[in-house]
Amino acid sequence: MAGLAASFGSGAMSNSMDDVAKNAKAFFIIGSNTTEQHPVFGTMLRRAVRFRGAKLVVADPRKIDITEFATLHLRQKPGTDIALINGLMYIILEKDWADKQFIEERTEGLEEFKATVMQYPPTLVSEITGVPVSQLYEAAEIIARNKPTAVIWAMGITQHISGVRNVMDLANLQMLLGNMGVPGGGVNPLRGQNNVQGACDMGGLPNVYPSYQPVTSEEARKKFDDAWGLTSSTKVGLTATEIIPGILEDKIHALYILGEDPVMSDPDTHHIRKCLEAIDFLVLQEIFPSETAAYADVLLPGVSFAEKTGTFTNTERRVQMVHKAIEPLGDSRPDWWITAEVAKRVLIGTNNRVPREAPFSGWEYRDTNEIMSEINAVTPSYGGITHQRLEKGERLQWPCPSADHPGTPVLHTKQFTRGKGKFAPIDHVPPAEEPTDDYPMVLSTGRVLYHWHGGQMTRRAKGLMEVYGEALVELSPNDAEKLGVNGKGIVRVTSRRGSIEAQAWVTDRVPPGMVYANFHFPEASANELTLAALDPVSKIPEYKVAAVKVELVG
Numbered sequence: 001m002a003g004l005a006a007s008f009g010s011g012a013m014s015n016s017m018d019d020v021a022k023n024a025k026a027f028f029i030i031g032s033n034t035t036e037q038h039p040v041f042g043t044m045l046r047r048a049v050r051f052r053g054a055k056l057v058v059a060d061p062r063k064i065d066i067t068e069f070a071t072l073h074l075r076q077k078p079g080t081d082i083a084l085i086n087g088l089m090y091i092i093l094e095k096d097w098a099d100k101q102f103i104e105e106r107t108e109g110l111e112e113f114k115a116t117v118m119q120y121p122p123t124l125v126s127e128i129t130g131v132p133v134s135q136l137y138e139a140a141e142i143i144a145r146n147k148p149t150a151v152i153w154a155m156g157i158t159q160h161i162s163g164v165r166n167v168m169d170l171a172n173l174q175m176l177l178g179n180m181g182v183p184g185g186g187v188n189p190l191r192g193q194n195n196v197q198g199a200c201d202m203g204g205l206p207n208v209y210p211s212y213q214p215v216t217s218e219e220a221r222k223k224f225d226d227a228w229g230l231t232s233s234t235k236v237g238l239t240a241t242e243i244i245p246g247i248l249e250d251k252i253h254a255l256y257i258l259g260e261d262p263v264m265s266d267p268d269t270h271h272i273r274k275c276l277e278a279i280d281f282l283v284l285q286e287i288f289p290s291e292t293a294a295y296a297d298v299l300l301p302g303v304s305f306a307e308k309t310g311t312f313t314n315t316e317r318r319v320q321m322v323h324k325a326i327e328p329l330g331d332s333r334p335d336w337w338i339t340a341e342v343a344k345r346v347l348i349g350t351n352n353r354v355p356r357e358a359p360f361s362g363w364e365y366r367d368t369n370e371i372m373s374e375i376n377a378v379t380p381s382y383g384g385i386t387h388q389r390l391e392k393g394e395r396l397q398w399p400c401p402s403a404d405h406p407g408t409p410v411l412h413t414k415q416f417t418r419g420k421g422k423f424a425p426i427d428h429v430p431p432a433e434e435p436t437d438d439y440p441m442v443l444s445t446g447r448v449l450y451h452w453h454g455g456q457m458t459r460r461a462k463g464l465m466e467v468y469g470e471a472l473v474e475l476s477p478n479d480a481e482k483l484g485v486n487g488k489g490i491v492r493v494t495s496r497r498g499s500i501e502a503q504a505w506v507t508d509r510v511p512p513g514m515v516y517a518n519f520h521f522p523e524a525s526a527n528e529l530t531l532a533a534l535d536p537v538s539k540i541p542e543y544k545v546a547a548v549k550v551e552l553v554g
C-alpha cells in the first residue's frame with residue numbers, strides 16, 4: 001500500500017487542466033461538484049463535452065449541475081466508491097479491455113489485485129452501490145473504450161474513512177487502462193483552496209519538510225538543520241484533526257492557528273467548542289473576527305489576498321505570481337512578516353535554541369522574493385522557480401529543479417516515483433455510521449457556489465447574500481412529501497452529535513433517503529451534525545456520511 005501511495009504522494013494533479021480539457025477522449029468525474037466548486041475547470045470540461053464531443057461519466061450521489069452534460073450519471077449510494085470502482089474494473093477485465101502492454105512494462109502485482117477485483121461481480125456491486133447492472137456495463141465501456149480517459153475527483157472521494165483507499169483504487173483503474181503518464185489521462189485530484197497545494201509543497205504537513213522530504217530521513221533533517229542552523233525534531237507531528245481533540249487528551253496546551261476557522265470547518269462542532277474552551281493559550285492570525293476568534297487570547301491581524309505579494313501554487317502544480325492591489329489596511333501585516341516576527345521572539349526567548357550561523361537562520365526577510373530564494377535553495381522541485389521567471393510570464397509547473405528547466409506539465413511519463421506502479425488490492429468498507437431506525441437518513445455535506453467554507457468572507461459580500469442568504473438543506477421531493485413539507489418548511493436535522501434547523505430546499509438534486517447541508521452559516525452549520533471518524537492514514541474526517549433524522553418544525 002505504502003508503495004502506491006508514495007507513487008502519487010504529492011496529491012497534485014498528474015496532468016494539467018489545459019491538457020486534460022484538450023486531450024482526454026473521456027472524463028470520469030467521481031466525487032467532484034466541478035462546475036460549482038471549480039468553476040474555471042468546470043467550464044473547460046463543459047466546453048470539451050459540447051464542442052469536441054468528449055464523453056463524460058459522472059459518479060455522484062447527487063444530481064449536480066455537471067450531470068446535465070454527462071453521457072451517463074451513476075448515482076451510487078454515499079460511501080460505496082470502492083465497490084463501484086472494483087465493479088468497473090471487474091467488467092474491464094472480463095471484457096479484456098485492460099492495457100496489457102502498459103501493465104507489462106510499467107506495473108506489478110496484477111495477479112493478487114485481480115483476485116480481489118474478481119470478488120466484485122456486477123450483481124453484487126449493484127446491490128452495494130444501488131447502481132443498475134446495465135449502467136455499470138455502460139460506464140465501463142465508455143471509460144475503457146475512449147482512450148485516454150482522465151479521472152477527476154475531489155472531496156466526494158477523499159472525505160471518507162476509506163478516503164486514501166478510494167484514491168488508490170482510482171489509481172488502480174488508471175493503471176489497468178494504461179492512462180498514466182499520457183496527455184489527456186492521469187489521476188487528477190482537484191485541490192480546493194487557492195494555495196493548499198503550495199502549503200503542502202512547503203511542508204505544511206506533519207511528516208515532511210518542503211518538497212515532501214520526510215522528517216524521519218536523517219539526510220533531509222541534516223540538510224534543513226544546516227540551512228536553518230537548528231537541531232530539529234525527527235518526530236512526526238499531529239494532523240489538524242488530531243490536534244484539537246488532543247487538547248482534552250492533555251496533549252496540546254497552546255495553539256497558533258493561521259487562517260482556519262475550526263469552529264465552522266472541523267467535524268462535531270460541540271466537541272470542538274469544548275476543546276477550545278479548555279486550551280491554555282490560543283493565538284489566531286486572521287483577517288476577520290471569525291467564530292473561532294471568541295476562543296482566542298491573542299488576535300494577530302493578517303492580510304487578505306488582495307494585500308499580498310508572492311506566489312500561490314494551484315492544483316496542477318503551477319506556481320503563479322500575485323501582486324498586492326492595495327496596501328495592508330489598518331494595523332494588519334503580511335502573514336509571513338507576522339510569523340517571522342513571532343519566530344524571532346521565540347528564538348530570543350528560548351536561549352538554548354538560538355540558531356547557529358547558517359545561510360537561512362535569521363528570519364530576516366525583506367520581502368517574499370527573498371523567501372523564494374530560500375525555497376529555491378532547499379526545495380528541489382521548486383529549485384528553478386523564481387519571481388523573475390514568473391514576472392517574465394513563464395508558466396512553470398513543478399518539478400522545475402533548475403533555472404533552465406521548463407517545468408513539468410505531465411507527471412510519471414516514463415516511470416512512477418517508486419519505479420513500477422504497484423496494483424493494490426482494495427476491499428469495500430462501509431462508512432463509519434450507517435442509517436438506523438432512530439437515524440434513518442444519510443447526511444452528506446459540502447458547499448454551494450455562492451459561499452466559501454465558514455463564510456467569513458462570503459457572508460460579508462452583499463451581492464452573494466442577496467442570492468444565497470441562509471443555509472438551505474436539500475431534501476428530495478419524496479422525503480418532503482413524507483414529512484409534509486409543502487414547497488417551503490423549516491426542518492430540524494438531528495444526528496447523535498447535535499441538531500440544526502434550516503429552510504428545506506425540495507429538489508431532486510438529492511435522492512430519497514439523503515439530505516445535503518453546507519457549513520457556510522454559523523446558525524445552521526452542518527458540522528454540528530458530522531462525526532470525527534477519520535481515515536486511518538490521512539486523518540481526513542468522514543464529512544460525507546452521517547446518520548440523521550429529519551423532522552418538520554415550521
Ligand SMILES: Nc1nc2c(c(=O)[nH]1)N[C@H]1C(S)=C(S)[C@@H](COP(=O)(O)OP(=O)(O)OC[C@H]3O[C@@H](n4cnc5c(=O)[nH]c(N)nc54)[C@H](O)[C@@H]3O)O[C@H]1N2
Binds near residue numbers: 060081444447450
Ligand atoms: N464556491 C466554492 N468553491 C469552492 C469551495 C467553497 O467553499 N466554495 N471550497 C474549495 C475547497 S477547499 C475544496 S476542497 C473544493 C471541494 O470541491 P468538491 O469536492 O467538488 O465539493 P464538495 O461540495 O465537497 O462535494 C463534492 C461532491 O461529492 C459528492 N459526494 C458526496 N458523497 C459522495 C460519495 O460517497 N462518493 C462520491 N463519489 N461522491 C460523493 C457530492 O454530492 C458533491 O457533488 O471546493 C473548492 N471550491
Ligand SMILES: Nc1nc2c(c(=O)[nH]1)N[C@H]1C(S)=C(S)[C@@H](COP(=O)(O)OP(=O)(O)OC[C@H]3O[C@@H](n4cnc5c(=O)[nH]c(N)nc54)[C@H](O)[C@@H]3O)O[C@H]1N2
Binds near residue numbers: 286305
Ligand atoms: N462538513 C464539512 N466540513 C468541511 C468540509 C466539508 O466538505 N464538509 N470541507 C473541509 C475542507 S476541504 C476544507 S479546505 C476546510 C476549510 O476550512 P477553513 O480553512 O477553516 O475555512 P476558510 O473559511 O477557507 O478559512 C478560514 C479563515 O481564513 C481566513 N483568511 C482568509 N484569507 C486569509 C489570509 O490571507 N490570511 C489569514 N491569516 N487568514 C485568512 C478567513 O477569514 C477564514 O475565517 O473545511 C473542511 N470542513
Ligand SMILES: [Mo]
Binds near residue numbers: 192193
Ligand atoms: Mo478543501
